[in-house]
Amino acid sequence: MSMQTDASLAPPPANDPALPRHRQLGLSDEQVLAALAGMQRVRNVDDRLWQLSRQGKAHFVITSAGHEAAQFGCAWAIRAGHDYSVPYYRDMALALALGQTSLDLLLHGMGKPTDPASGGRQMFGHFSSRALRIVSGSSSVGSHIVHAVGLALAFRITGEQDIAAITFFGEGATSEGAWHEGMTIAGVQQLPVVFVCENNGYAISVPAHREVPVRDVATKAAGYGMPGVIVDGTDIFAVYAAARTAMQRARSGEGPTLIECKLHRLRPHSNADDHSKYRPAAELTALAQHDPIDKLRDYAMQHGLLNVERWQAMQQQLKAEVDAATLAADQVPNPPLESLYDHLYGSAAEA
Amino acid sequence: MSMQTDASLAPPPANDPALPRHRQLGLSDEQVLAALAGMQRVRNVDDRLWQLSRQGKAHFVITSAGHEAAQFGCAWAIRAGHDYSVPYYRDMALALALGQTSLDLLLHGMGKPTDPASGGRQMFGHFSSRALRIVSGSSSVGSHIVHAVGLALAFRITGEQDIAAITFFGEGATSEGAWHEGMTIAGVQQLPVVFVCENNGYAISVPAHREVPVRDVATKAAGYGMPGVIVDGTDIFAVYAAARTAMQRARSGEGPTLIECKLHRLRPHSNADDHSKYRPAAELTALAQHDPIDKLRDYAMQHGLLNVERWQAMQQQLKAEVDAATLAADQVPNPPLESLYDHLYGSAAEA
Amino acid sequence: MPERTFLEAIRSALIDEMTTDQRVFVLGQDVGVKGGVFLVTDGLYQQFGACRVIDMPIAEAGIVGAAIGAALHGLRPVAEIQFADYIQPAVDQIINEAAKLRYRSAGDWTCPIVVRAPFGSGIHGALYHSQSTEALFTSTPGLKVVIPATPYDAKGLLIAAIRDPDPVVFFEHKQLYRTMRGEVPDGCYTVPLGTAAVRRTGRQISLFTYGLMLHHSLTAAEQVADEGIDVEVVDLRTLYPLDRETILASVRNTSKALIVHEDNLTGGIGGEISALISEHAFEYLDAPVRRLASPDVPATAFNEALEAHFMLNADKIAHALRELAAY
Amino acid sequence: MPERTFLEAIRSALIDEMTTDQRVFVLGQDVGVKGGVFLVTDGLYQQFGACRVIDMPIAEAGIVGAAIGAALHGLRPVAEIQFADYIQPAVDQIINEAAKLRYRSAGDWTCPIVVRAPFGSGIHGALYHSQSTEALFTSTPGLKVVIPATPYDAKGLLIAAIRDPDPVVFFEHKQLYRTMRGEVPDGCYTVPLGTAAVRRTGRQISLFTYGLMLHHSLTAAEQVADEGIDVEVVDLRTLYPLDRETILASVRNTSKALIVHEDNLTGGIGGEISALISEHAFEYLDAPVRRLASPDVPATAFNEALEAHFMLNADKIAHALRELAAY
Numbered sequence A, B: 001m002s003m004q005t006d007a008s009l010a011p012p013p014a015n016d017p018a019l020p021r022h023r024q025l026g027l028s029d030e031q032v033l034a035a036l037a038g039m040q041r042v043r044n045v046d047d048r049l050w051q052l053s054r055q056g057k058a059h060f061v062i063t064s065a066g067h068e069a070a071q072f073g074c075a076w077a078i079r080a081g082h083d084y085s086v087p088y089y090r091d092m093a094l095a096l097a098l099g100q101t102s103l104d105l106l107l108h109g110m111g112k113p114t115d116p117a118s119g120g121r122q123m124f125g126h127f128s129s130r131a132l133r134i135v136s137g138s139s140s141v142g143s144h145i146v147h148a149v150g151l152a153l154a155f156r157i158t159g160e161q162d163i164a165a166i167t168f169f170g171e172g173a174t175s176e177g178a179w180h181e182g183m184t185i186a187g188v189q190q191l192p193v194v195f196v197c198e199n200n201g202y203a204i205s206v207p208a209h210r211e212v213p214v215r216d217v218a219t220k221a222a223g224y225g226m227p228g229v230i231v232d233g234t235d236i237f238a239v240y241a242a243a244r245t246a247m248q249r250a251r252s253g254e255g256p257t258l259i260e261c262k263l264h265r266l267r268p269h270s271n272a273d274d275h276s277k278y279r280p281a282a283e284l285t286a287l288a289q290h291d292p293i294d295k296l297r298d299y300a301m302q303h304g305l306l307n308v309e310r311w312q313a314m315q316q317q318l319k320a321e322v323d324a325a326t327l328a329a330d331q332v333p334n335p336p337l338e339s340l341y342d343h344l345y346g347s348a349a350e351a
Numbered sequence C, D: 001m002p003e004r005t006f007l008e009a010i011r012s013a014l015i016d017e018m019t020t021d022q023r024v025f026v027l028g029q030d031v032g033v034k035g036g037v038f039l040v041t042d043g044l045y046q047q048f049g050a051c052r053v054i055d056m057p058i059a060e061a062g063i064v065g066a067a068i069g070a071a072l073h074g075l076r077p078v079a080e081i082q083f084a085d086y087i088q089p090a091v092d093q094i095i096n097e098a099a100k101l102r103y104r105s106a107g108d109w110t111c112p113i114v115v116r117a118p119f120g121s122g123i124h125g126a127l128y129h130s131q132s133t134e135a136l137f138t139s140t141p142g143l144k145v146v147i148p149a150t151p152y153d154a155k156g157l158l159i160a161a162i163r164d165p166d167p168v169v170f171f172e173h174k175q176l177y178r179t180m181r182g183e184v185p186d187g188c189y190t191v192p193l194g195t196a197a198v199r200r201t202g203r204q205i206s207l208f209t210y211g212l213m214l215h216h217s218l219t220a221a222e223q224v225a226d227e228g229i230d231v232e233v234v235d236l237r238t239l240y241p242l243d244r245e246t247i248l249a250s251v252r253n254t255s256k257a258l259i260v261h262e263d264n265l266t267g268g269i270g271g272e273i274s275a276l277i278s279e280h281a282f283e284y285l286d287a288p289v290r291r292l293a294s295p296d297v298p299a300t301a302f303n304e305a306l307e308a309h310f311m312l313n314a315d316k317i318a319h320a321l322r323e324l325a326a327y
Ligand SMILES: Cc1ncc(C[n+]2csc(CCOP(=O)(O)OP(=O)(O)O)c2C)c(N)n1
Pocket: A090, A139, A140, A141, A142, A169, A170, A171, A172, A173, A174, A198, A200, A201, A202, A203, A204, A265, A269, D029, D058, D060, D082, D086, D089
């Protein structure tokens, strides 16, 4: 279990306004630094995948750059391996925060047979691990929400307490019929599930005002009988506070919550996309101001958790790590061809 | 074009609070009496269909009893043959209000080749007439909403002004993914379309609190960037006022509206249903108080539009009418068997 | 052994399996207090409670998707789609999600769900309460498609489907619900998925069919037996994956094949079976493989005369058998 | 005549038809400023404006449903589904609504829409950007399913589809978009729906195929030609309804048939074609009708080696042709 996920087990937060924000939330300095390192780690993997794609070694990259604080903030509220996470393709940072490694992600990106998400079967972006209770998804936008709802329904049926499911999606996904059906079932039955919208203002090229009929996705929550919360998705502490409250609500039987994290997609949708075609130049320039890693780094420095030297050392170490992971992933040979036919059906013994 | 549909062309309403409600809304005494007669006419057809089903002459009945005021109230705001109506199976009263006849409905119910809705192909409840711009629907709940939205999109594309589409559905249908997608598109593009929910509190046997996550369906409107209006669906004038406002909004380019008509299904879902199994006895007894025909009749009497003699005469005449229509429908012979293969594809000439 | 209708057999499967296995639960529209629009789940709500017999909103993708999610946590959901005609909004969940979960996670996750749906015509259901929609699912690796024809099989196959480690779409012919009776044991038993059953042995023609059409086919086989035409009738039971061995063994024996299904002719499972026979038993064939199916129109019409004209029956099947015998 | 890629041919069809007919418009995800994820609609937004080139929310049932509604008012919508893998949420609208509108209203209403979707593997798209989903639609009376293989046909068939009075699902193979070039006239012309094209005449084997596989098949036919195997290659172009006459005429001439498709073997259109041939040309056959198709797994894998192993190619087709010739 990753360090981040311990946060939700932390002692009740000390709400002393004199304390720095993370201490108010009951987070230790180490936890903050671990999150910062994790966010930078995943950004390095992101960088590396773009590079590998230009080299023809990774055929698909879908970035999490700009979304890291939202994903790490939520991860603090998730007990990986206990609560279920149902992510979407944008959630590389979440997968790492929940316990997957850079090597895991690179094996996935390079389609290697030891890819823990899919054994090299799925395109990059389909994070999965049964051990960590990260649920395997398809690429079909919005289709996974209902699985989180079904998991929550299962807890209701078995009578399990103190457990929740949490699912992630873009604002574009909230237009899908399946999303609505999942929200409806969760609302009718007041199930222990948390819905996290990573609202980056675009569905590929389509700006939010052409795909979402309201300014704030959180507004939609009222139609499903659940609270809707808006947070700054580039502020890891704001996200954590909202996610923790929502998960606690869910775990204690008070019902579902919709959290909207407002944030920015810092890079094109994928390596097949050129966002300069549809995003104004000024908007692209301004993106640098919305980097959640910079924000957390500055916070850590301001509060004396970090200094320039230590940050540089951290970065160097993380750089070495991704190099090593890339090398290791690259060396994994292709699977035997007959493995194409494996895992189509189970055996009766399983049941 | 039916009498009811002329109402929307009436002079601006006289808002004198001293006037009876229908006059305040610009409706003449004749229009009110015509609506009352229409509602009773359709109730008679309803009665007759149940009877015919017991005789094995109509194989499916789906009642509009209890929904008549909502449907007639909306019909006053629709210019049949100009605006498009996209109904659902519960909308027999609407079909009649828009210009279909008792004979049309009985031909449909008896599956006759001269059934104007489908030539005897569809089960009863699939009202359709291109001349009246009543759009043919399937039985798939919620799937027709998007067609109304597409019609509204068409007006936008062609630049037609002063025209709107209006669609009808139960509260149960609002859980369907397709409903959500239609609402979303209408909201994003602010299209000239009106959504009317006939909320009778049940989806077949499932009570609203098990199928709709909010007390009022109108609450959902906010998530789609449109106003949501609640009206007493047994009060024809309240419905008309809301529908007229919504249609005017749509026609003048101000965008969509969701109207929720609260009302009661006075009979079982269909002839295949026994609602005593799932509705409390007290609720069934109380249904008699929610009959919209009684309400309108009492109103007409109170305001001197009607007296007991005239009401009795009206009823007798309507009874004779449905008898004659039944006889006429029953005499229509079956279609030639080869007609099963007609109308599968069009000819190039059509295009 | 107690006699039960087809419908009672299915209900009995649900009750017995829910009693045996706490992981099993039922969800769908009107399955609770009402007991389902056909009363298949009648009494289950009272017996097992609202937590295991769950009335759902009108949201087919949500129903199947929720079943998938619950299965991920180890439960055994049995989802009811009220009519096979309304399974379309759930196609994405069934084909792209349930059927691919095991494969896409290289065996890490599995998805043991059952999706039940009544199908077929003959109850005046017209275009949208009569469809045979099995062809939507018989080209999806990872899925199983099961259609029982007898009360005994209905119970045994449903229990097998619930216990199966993979997703199963389970179609039940509406006309069989109350008209078909047979001996059905108390308690749990299974009929294996993926195996066809030879319902009548014969030497001249192999007739492959399933669902209601099995019964019309057996009647037809008796009709032509008097004329010296000896028909072997095979009940496919599982349409995906097909029991190739039984199909091929039968046709190698008889040398002629007729496939009968209520689904439309074009694109129905008949084409696949015909192709299999051509590919693997060509040298045994004494005649073209024939298909008899519903005409290629959207579905049966409401009008009684057109409905009767649309539907297959024993006479039409007997006619096809005679033609094939005479070839 | 100008040379165009397959993709440019499709774009040219849209531009020419939108110029000619004001009723035609395009709707889908990212079709506007971005010009579509494959750039098929690149420039259309600038040329025809936001009213006729409409970016839509991620709502496939909504997109197709809105197209249906607009068609009811007399417009000619061309809806784009971003990948054939995401057409599933729209299956209900296509099959239960569009395809049945004319029939269910006894001809009162009609539904002339086109639903375009890129399909097929070979671009490292793995399980959800590679599927061949045509089999979902080839059992639906009222619908037409069209799959072009050449730039000339892509334009002519698309214009014919737009002008057709009924709903058409139009699949475009992603691998052809940029790799396939050919002469494509300026201005509007049509290639009739429902007719197959004999791309290569031959006397020994009829090979039936469509889409990308046509090109692999033609290569394979050349490969085996040197060995004295004379193959007739038929491009089906319309999968529903099939051009039975051309199929049967060809096989009656050659006496052997091979069907090649990228879709999974089981449940693909191959079964239907094989059945048709068995039923109507049995006596002409000198060998079993053979099918060569993708293996029965969910779709191609992301791993390059597995992807290559999954995919059909000219060598595999040539191998099948040799086997059939030797029968
Ligand atoms: C059902 C479906 N339709 C379309 C697509 C193509 N597609 C992939 S990502 C995407 C945009 C999603 O936008 P959003 O939900 O806002 O997430 P973001 O990528 O912005 O994080 C689209 C349209 C898809 N994968 N699935």
